[in-house]
């Protein structure tokens with residue numbers, strides 16, 4: 001048992017931020033036991049760590065990120081998705097055929113993720129199994145929580161970044177076998193998106209998903225181009241989401257759909273029926289996609305929503321930045337498309353970044369009893385002589401903070 005003192009803040013729901021100022025958080029076997037205003041008599045002899053006015057918050061969850069694109073962040077941001085992929089991303093990802101190219105990039109990505117307080121993530125690697133295993137092992141060594149995917153591409157892809165259908169399915173099955181029974185890092189099926197996957201491949205992945213009980217992550221109605229192309233290639237499907245439903249890919253584990261900017265009624269049906277998570281990546285949306293997810297509207301339809309950095313379309317690891325970006329974009333959405341747009345507030349955005357995203361991994365992302373103590377201590381956010389409330393400090397950190405404000409990190413109850 002350990003006790004941590006500070007200003008403790010976590011989300012109960014999208015509408016409720018729980019704030020315990022000047023309080024004590026008790027941790028037993030790496031899990032939250034309770035939060036107390038004063039140290040209870042029974043804990044009088046428990047070791048204490050005093051973080052003073054430090055803000056103790058849950059670590060963040062990034063539900064959509066391409067670790068392989070970490071090296072290209074901030075490059076080609078003046079292009080739109082299809083041109084950006086063909087000009088920068090696909091040539092760059094092809095170098096991951098060489099594990100020696102991959103190793104330092106994945107090392108830098110994982111270090112940066114920890115520095116920025118992202119301890120739980122849904123990660124795309126590339127089509128290359130050996131390099132994907134390097135990323136997988138690095139995440140395991142650090143004790144992080146992740147779903148990691150070897151990407152599948154066998155169609156309409158450049159020759160230097162394309163597998164045969166048979167090879168793609170075989171390599172994926174080996175990848176799943178290599179990581180069965182894994183701990184907090186798990187494999188996930190990762191068809192890049194419908195435009196680069198043949199029907200045979202997607203349906204084959206559906207069989208693997210059922211056989212191994214493994215979920216799926218992909219891009220869904222990401223841009224008008226992607227949404228249109230998916231329906232052109234799969235004319236028997238009425239929505240992008242239905243492709244994955246018909247292939248048997250949903251309901252085998254978590255179903256994580258990145259972006260979901262242009263959903264049809266049927267996309268909403270599939271996502272609510274299979275409890276999918278739609279991942280809002282506001283920075284990436286600004287950079288290469290040029291569409292805005294209707295966060296509040298989708299939530300009202302019953303869709304689960306989380307946040308993603310979407311590096312390299314997004315440029316930085318900190319999910320706290322995405323909290324601020326999601327609020328800014330929701331205002332533009334309301335201004336330009338008032339029928340679907342409603343502004344969200346910091347309470348809502350922080351919930352998406354912590355508890356909502358964390359649900360995919362288990363009990364992480366909040367401080368209710370039984371939750372894993374994955375936490376960050378935030379400080380040095382106030383101006384001298386101008387004290388702020390804990391909620392104000394949280395908001396300022398999301399808008400104006402960076403990794404230097406994260407002064408301590410706890411992963412699985414241990415200081416790292």
Ligand SMILES: [Zn+2]
Pocket residue numbers: 064066219258310
């Ligand atoms: Zn992406």
